[in-house]
Amino acid sequence: MGKPNDYDDIPGTTVFDAQRSRQGYHLNMFCMSLMKAENRAAFLANERAYLDRYPMTEEQKQAVLDRDWNRMIRLGGNIYFLAKLFFTDGKSFQYVAAIMTGSSQEQYAQMMLNGGRPVKGNRYKREWENRKAKRPGAARG
Amino acid sequence: MARIIGGVTTSHVPAIGAALDNGKSGEPYWKKVFDGYERSKEWIRKAKPDVIVLVYNDHACAFSLEVIPTFALGCAAEFPIADEGWGPRPVPKVVGHPELAAHIAQSVILEEFDLTIVNKMDVDHGLTVPLSLMFGQPKEWPCRVIPLAVNVVVYPPPTARRCYKLGRALRKAIRSYDEDLRVMVFGTGGMSHQVQGPRAGLINSKYDRHFLDLMTREPKALTRITHLELLRETGSEGIELVMWLIMRGALDDRVREVHRFYHVPASNTAVGHLILENVK
Numbered sequence: 001m002g003k004p005n006d007y008d009d010i011p012g013t014t015v016f017d018a019q020r021s022r023q024g025y026h027l028n029m030f031c032m033s034l035m036k037a038e039n040r041a042a043f044l045a046n047e048r049a050y051l052d053r054y055p056m057t058e059e060q061k062q063a064v065l066d067r068d069w070n071r072m073i074r075l076g077g078n079i080y081f082l083a084k085l086f087f088t089d090g091k092s093f094q095y096v097a098a099i100m101t102g103s104s105q106e107q108y109a110q111m112m113l114n115g116g117r118p119v120k121g122n123r124y125k126r127e128w129e130n131r132k133a134k135r136p137g138a139a140r141g
Numbered sequence: 142m143a144r145i146i147g148g149v150t151t152s153h154v155p156a157i158g159a160a161l162d163n164g165k166s167g168e169p170y171w172k173k174v175f176d177g178y179e180r181s182k183e184w185i186r187k188a189k190p191d192v193i194v195l196v197y198n199d200h201a202c203a204f205s206l207e208v209i210p211t212f213a214l215g216c217a218a219e220f221p222i223a224d225e226g227w228g229p230r231p232v233p234k235v236v237g238h239p240e241l242a243a244h245i246a247q248s249v250i251l252e253e254f255d256l257t258i259v260n261k262m263d264v265d266h267g268l269t270v271p272l273s274l275m276f277g278q279p280k281e282w283p284c285r286v287i288p289l290a291v292n293v294v295v296y297p298p299p300t301a302r303r304c305y306k307l308g309r310a311l312r313k314a315i316r317s318y319d320e321d322l323r324v325m326v327f328g329t330g331g332m333s334h335q336v337q338g339p340r341a342g343l344i345n346s347k348y349d350r351h352f353l354d355l356m357t358r359e360p361k362a363l364t365r366i367t368h369l370e371l372l373r374e375t376g377s378e379g380i381e382l383v384m385w386l387i388m389r390g391a392l393d394d395r396v397r398e399v400h401r402f403y404h405v406p407a408s409n410t411a412v413g414h415l416i417l418e419n420v421k
Contacts, residue, residue, distance in 0.1 A: 006369050007296075012340030013377050017296040025206050032205050035224050070338065079337040079378075080201040080294055087226025092156060094408045097341035108342060112406040116333075116344025123373050 011128040012101075016078045024076020030054040030064070031081040040088045069100050143241070143315050143322040146188055147399070148388045148417045149181070150356065151274055153197060153329045155266040156408035158230055161273050174412055177402030178274045184399060184416055185275050190325040192238045192285045194245070194311065196387045197267035197329045198293040200225070203259075209295050210257035212307065214249075215264075215288035216242040223263035232269050232278075238285040241318055245287070248314035254307050264288055271329045274414075293330070293381050301371075302364040304383045308390020315391070328388030330381025332403075332413035333374070343376040344411050350403060352382065356415055357398045360389040378410075393419040 007015045014020070021028070030051065033039045043050040051061045063071040064085065072082055079093075086096050098108030101117075111117060121127050160171040202223040204210065217237050222229040246258050268288055276283060289311075292298055299307075308326070315324050332349040335341050355363050363386060371380045399416040406412075 007372050010340070010373055010377075012338045013335065013372070014338055015296050015372065015377060016294065021206050021209075021295050028201070028206050032201060034226055035202065037224070037228070040226070073337055078201065078294060081206075083200065084226040090227070092159075092408065093336050094156070097336050097409050100337060101339050101341050111342055112344075112409065115346065115405050116409075116411070117335075117340065117342040119333075119343060119345040119348070119374060122340055122343060 009125050011122060011125045014073050020076050021078070022076075024060075024078060024081075026054045026056045027060045027064070027072065027075060027077050028081035030056060031077070031084045034084040034088045043088065069096050073100075143318040143320060143324050145312060145315055145391055145419070146190065146323045146325060147419075148326050148328070148392045148396075149271070149275065149415070150328045150331075150385045150388055151271050151414045152331055152407065152410055152412045153267045153270040154407045154410045154412065155225070155270065157412075158266050158270040158273055161278065162231055174404055174407050175274075177404055177412070177414060180400050181275055181402075181414065181416060182277060188325070189323060190284045191322045192241055192287060193325045193327055194287045194289055194315070194391075195268055195271065195327045195329065196289045196291060196384045197271070197327075198381060198384065199290045200265050200267055201294060202265040203262045203290065204292075206295075209292055210259075210290070211292045211299050212254065213257040213259045213262075213290040214242060214246050215259050215262050215290070216246060217260050217262060220262055220264045220268075220286070220288060222269060223265040225265055230266065230269055232273060233281045235264055235268065235272075235282065235286045235288070238287055241315075241320075241322065241324075242287045244318050245311065245314045248317060249307070249310045252310040252313065254310050259290075262288065262290075267329060271327055289387070291384050291387070293383065297368055298380060298383055300368070301366045301383045301386050304386040305360065305364045305390040308387040308392075311387065312391040326388045326391040328385035330384050331375070331379060332382065332411040333376050333379045334410035335376030336378050336409050338377070340376070342409055344405055345374050345376075345379075346403070346405060346411060348374050349411050349413055353401060353403065353413060353415060356385060356389055357396060357417060360386070363389070389417075392417055395420045
């Protein structure tokens with residue numbers, strides 16, 4: 001690991017830098033293969049067998065099978081590559097964003113209609129930690 | 142000589158394209174977005190551009206993780222529509238302008254911007270949604286398009302200052318092209334949005350509106366914005382806003398704001414849109 005980055009203190013955010021693009025290379029290249037209809041069909045017919053064509057880690061493969069989006073991001077996935085996977089599932093950016101924030105689809109859609117997640121209180125990790133200390137379990141929203 | 146007749150900035154949210162393609166543009170949620178572009182459609186119909194230099198970012202469609210160019214200029218005669226995972230958008234193919242593109246590449250590289258020249262490239266929603274917003278659903282796009290793809294997927298993108306300076310070089314290149322062409326520059330992406338992680342859904346309207354003001358009045362102030370500020374204040378995908386500075390650099394210092402539209406939300410995103418013209 002190199003030195004810490006200035007963006008590491010932004011809460012709930014993973015910046016897809018060159019190091020992460022190395023970590024997630026095969027995961028992201030798998031996602032990109034889903035830009036072809038025949039590959040989408042092969043993947044959906046047997047997800048495990050299709051994933052085994054790529055030299056991804058077992059953890060990355062399991063995250064794909066589980067559609068665990070935050071975990072895919074932690075393991076080097078990038079949202080624009082992951083989009084090929086959720087588009088293959090017939091899902092949207094908003095659908096996946098709601099899941100990643102731990103909200104229901106209705107709660108998330110309503111938050112966006114109300115003007116989105118405010119920036120106040122969401123700039124620094126310490127703001128989320130303070131909130132967690134005050135209201136246990138409330139830090140994710 | 143070729144001349145730059147105007148600049149447009151707009152968000153390029155994929156769900157806007159999907160709404161149009163699936164006949165949902167009249168639904169109340171989407172009508173609020175499309176209504177903001179009615180004046181724009183009329184403006185561009187009258188302005189009759191011959192060519193648009195369209196600054197956008199590829200969303201992991203033309204460029205994988207194998208090769209990641211910071212600035213890539215589309216020099217091909219045609220650009221097919223990318224299949225992003227649900228089939229290509231049902232929009233006309235994009236017709237390029239290889240002669241002007243080659244001229245721009247040569248001029249801009251000699252101005253010390255190391256562009257990547259691309260002769261084969263599919264284009265995704267980042268390029269086609271702005272065309273749909275400005276032209277609706279024609280059988281053919283009414284003008285040629287030169288794609289200028291900027292890396293904002295793998296951090297770090299080029300700085301705001303670098304983008305503005307590229308716009309200056311682009312302006313010089315276009316104005317030295319020896320054919321009577323009416324050229325527009327589009328800067329797309331933004332405004333505040335984050336589509337990943339537990340902070341997804343972030344919107345910063347106050348920041349966005351100030352950014353719109355400065356785009357018109359004081360663009361050089363925007364060149365001092367850091368990536369860290371954009372990430373923190375406008376969300377991890379709000380950093381796309383650096384691309385607007387390329388368009389702004391291609392215009393004169395003094396411009397007239399013809400039209401402005403700002404709306405929240407379109408899916409996860411704040412939609413921001415400007416039409417600027419040089420003051421004669």
